[in-house]
Amino acid sequence: xxxxxxxxxxxxxxxxxxxxxxxxxxxxxxxxxxxxxxxxxxxxxxxxxxxxxxxxxxxxxxxxxxxxxxxxxxxxxxxxxxxxxxxxxxxxxxxxxxxxxxxxxxxxxxxxxxxxxxxxxxxxxxxxxxxxxxxxxxxxxxx
Amino acid sequence: xxxxxxxxxxxxxxxxxxxxxxxxxxxxxxxxxxxxxxxxxxxxxxxxxxxxxxxxxxxxxxxxxxxxxxxxxxxxxxxxxxxxxxxxxxxxxxxxxxxxxxxxxxxxxxxxxxxxxxxxxxxxxxxxxxxxxxxxxxxxxxxxxxxxxxxxxxxxxxxxxxxxxxxxxxxxxxxxxxxxxxxxxxxxxxxxx
Numbered sequence: 045x046x047x048x049x050x051x052x053x054x055x056x057x058x059x060x061x062x063x064x065x066x067x068x069x070x071x072x073x074x075x076x077x078x079x080x081x082x083x084x085x086x087x088x089x090x091x092x093x094x095x096x097x098x099x100x101x102x103x104x105x106x107x108x109x110x111x112x113x114x115x116x117x118x119x120x121x122x123x124x125x126x127x128x129x130x131x132x133x134x135x136x137x138x139x140x141x142x143x144x145x146x147x148x149x150x151x152x153x154x155x156x157x158x159x160x161x162x163x164x165x166x167x168x169x170x171x172x173x174x175x176x177x178x179x180x181x182x183x184x185x186x187x
Numbered sequence: 188x189x190x191x192x193x194x195x196x197x198x199x200x201x202x203x204x205x206x207x208x209x210x211x212x213x214x215x216x217x218x219x220x221x222x223x224x225x226x227x228x229x230x231x232x233x234x235x236x237x238x239x240x241x242x243x244x245x246x247x248x249x250x251x252x253x254x255x256x257x258x259x260x261x262x263x264x265x266x267x268x269x270x271x272x273x274x275x276x277x278x279x280x281x282x283x284x285x286x287x288x289x290x291x292x293x294x295x296x297x298x299x300x301x302x303x304x305x306x307x308x309x310x311x312x313x314x315x316x317x318x319x320x321x322x323x324x325x326x327x328x329x330x331x332x333x334x335x336x337x338x339x340x341x342x343x344x345x346x347x348x349x350x351x352x353x354x355x356x357x358x359x360x361x362x363x364x365x366x367x368x369x370x371x372x373x374x375x376x377x378x379x380x
Contacts, residue, residue, distance in 0.1 A: 048358050050333065057314050058333050064223035065230060067241055072218055075245045076211060084252050086209035 198264035202255055218248065221265055225272050231330045232276040235319040243279055247272040273331065273345050280323045317367035325360035332357050 050058070079085045196204075196216065204213040222244060229247075230240035250271050258267055318326060318334075327346065331337045332353075337345075339353040346353070 048354075048361070050361070061315065061334055063227060065227040066223055067226040067244060071226075071241045071244060072215065072222070074241075075218065075248050076214065078245060078249055079214065079252055080211070082249070082253070084209060085205065085211045085214050087211045 199260055202258070202264070205252065206255055214252070217264075221268055222248075224265065225268060228269060228330070228335065229272055229276050231315075231318060231334065232273070232327055233279060234323070234326065235315075239279055239283075243272065243275045246275045250275065269335075270345060277327065277346060280327070284323065314364075314368065317364055320367060321360055321363055324356050325363055328353055328356040329360035329364065333361075 076085065076087070080087050196213070198217060198220070201213040201217045204210045205217070225247060226240055226244050229243040230237060233239045233243065247268065251268055254271075258264070318330065321329065328342060331342045331345070332339065339350045339357075342348075342353045343350045348356075
């Protein structure tokens with residue numbers, strides 16, 4: 045066997061050696077930073093994407109908070125104002141007065157249209173059933 | 188990264204995007220495509236030193252992207268990149284040695300390669316390990332010729348040595364490698380990992 049020639053077995057052994065090997069992810073980041081520092085690549089796109097995602101998350105949060113507070117403000121519903129059986133309840137009774145009073149307190153801080161409706165409904169509790177249907181309609185329309 | 192035609196972008200297309208827009212995404216694609224081969228070559232040339240190989244890979248990419256505009260695409264991008272990598276590793280070996288010795292001196296008597304504590308004279312060692320134990324000059328030529336399949340002319344051009352030096356280094360490298368792998372003089376195989 046000539047010293048300068050590889051045997052088939054040796055060729056096979058060399059051919060079986062791996063040609064690729066994975067380096068650490070840190071090396072990729074290091075290389076990207078080195079190129080960016082020289083101004084040869086621009087990593088702005090990732091910054092923009094991050095800004096977009098942050099903005100979207102903030103917008104979602106803001107939307108949720110605003111929606112939640114609006115929902116809290118409008119949580120007084122007609123069912124609360126006119127619970128079942130309230131119409132048949134005798135006006136002037138403590139329970140009826142309490143219910144109407146609570147509704148009045150809640151609604152008094154609302155907008156004017158709502159207050160008008162409650163004023164009207166308040167008079168129902170004082171014994172004007174003919175206005176009851178009209179007042180309920182006003183409240184429902186407002187909501 | 189794919190382009191409008193839905194096919195994966197070619198090396199040239201990625202390089203053009205990098206040059207035109209400095210696209211980080213295009214660079215990462217190109218990096219991930221070619222770095223495993225480059226890293227393995229650097230690790231072998233540098234005697235298994237992982238940290239030195241990582242430094243060499245980074246330096247290779249810096250030189251490659253810096254010179255991307257002058258690449259004429261007359262050869263494959265991978266060949267061009269590996270050529271830069273070989274230069275970088277050659278420089279690293281030279282710095283490591285300093286001016287103490289000439290790795291291409293055919294008359295130099297290289298000491299026996301260091302052996303790991305568990306290894307004894309006469310014990311069969313892994314081919315990969317045996318390559319790392321070779322002197323720098325031997326190892327460089329052997330890796331480029333027998334592992335990477337480069338011709339002596341190409342090796343000589345890359346390393347700035349004569350073709351005769353490349354051939355003599357390979358001859359000595361194979362002899363040293365055989366001594367490592369089969370100390371008794373028998374010819375056999377020793378597969379790498």
